[in-house]
Amino acid sequence: MFDRIKSDIRAVKDRDPAATSTASVLLNYPGVHAVWLHRLNHWLWRKGARGLARFFSQVARFLTGIEIHPAAVIGKRFFIDHGMGVVIGETTIIGDDVTLYQGVTLGGTGKESGKRHPTLEDCVVVGVGAAVLGDITIGRSSRVGGGAVVVDDVPENCTVVGIPGRIVVKEGSRVDVIDLHHEVLPDPVIDMFRQMQRRLDALEARVDAATESPTDPEEADTRP
Numbered sequence: 725m726f727d728r729i730k731s732d733i734r735a736v737k738d739r740d741p742a743a744t745s746t747a748s749v750l751l752n753y754p755g756v757h758a759v760w761l762h763r764l765n766h767w768l769w770r771k772g773a774r775g776l777a778r779f780f781s782q783v784a785r786f787l788t789g790i791e792i793h794p795a796a797v798i799g800k801r802f803f804i805d806h807g808m809g810v811v812i813g814e815t816t817i818i819g820d821d822v823t824l825y826q827g828v829t830l831g832g833t834g835k836e837s838g839k840r841h842p843t844l845e846d847c848v849v850v851g852v853g854a855a856v857l858g859d860i861t862i863g864r865s866s867r868v869g870g871g872a873v874v875v876d877d878v879p880e881n882c883t884v885v886g887i888p889g890r891i892v893v894k895e896g897s898r899v900d901v902i903d904l905h906h907e908v909l910p911d912p913v914i915d916m917f918r919q920m921q922r923r924l925d926a927l928e929a930r931v932d933a934a935t936e937s938p939t940d941p942e943e944a945d946t947r948p
């Protein structure tokens with residue numbers, strides 16, 4: 725148990741530059757407190773004390789602002805940074821070395837029963853305010869951008885952003901599936917005028933050429 729506590733503290737120090745000492749982690753990190761309380765609640769849940777486990781998970785939520793269903797399966801060195809507003813649903817499975825930021829929801833879509841919450845493989849990072857919904861899998865080492873809403877599986881080593889979540893980086897390379905430059909919207913009217921201008925220029929050039937050398941009979945035939 726002490727080894728696990730030590731590795732939890734080490735995980736915070738590794739991933740948050742603001743965590744300068746063990747005392748600071750013990751005192752100031754509700755994400756760490758929530759995970760430790762969840763371990764107790766998960767143990768109670770597995771022993772069949774489900775009502776008590778749910779009650780204690782609500783106590784943990786009251787104390788930390790983080791709601792973790794006692795049935796959720798969570799791996800080693802799980803770190804919730806800041807924490808407030810995080811919700812982790814009943815059938816969620818979280819691998820090792822996963823990081824969540826504040827306001828993340830690992831929830832159901834409201835349409836499913838049974839396994840209805842996501843699976844996050846090892847080393848996944850989910851950014852602030854993101855929602856990962858349904859029985860989907862976020863592949864190892866993938867990153868979900870802040871504010872994204874992800875409703876489909878994500879392969880390993882990808883970055884997903886936006887609503888609905890789209891893969892923008894895969895295995896370190898950009899994937900141009902969406903145009904994120906909303907400030908550069910196309911203007912069809914201007915495009916049409918530009919096209920007309922180009923055709924007028926071309927016609928003028930042909931008329932000029934024809935009036936300068938009207939000897940070519942083929943050229944003369946095609947004149948308007």
Ligand SMILES: CC(C)(COP(=O)(O)OP(=O)(O)OC[C@H]1O[C@@H](n2cnc3c(N)ncnc32)[C@H](O)[C@@H]1OP(=O)(O)O)[C@@H](O)C(=O)NCCC(=O)NCCS
Binds near residue numbers: 806869872904905
């Ligand atoms: C998604 C994220 C992980 C960056 O991943 P990355 O693989 O380095 O991707 P990039 O920064 O190269 O961004 C790729 C594209 O996605 C866009 N993008 C990045 N994050 C985005 C987000 N959260 N929402 C929408 N678009 C985003 C970038 O602008 C870029 O677009 P472009 O190709 O048009 O320039 C990061 O931006 C993020 O959201 N991290 C969350 C961190 C967090 O929650 N911090 C809270 C601290 S309290």
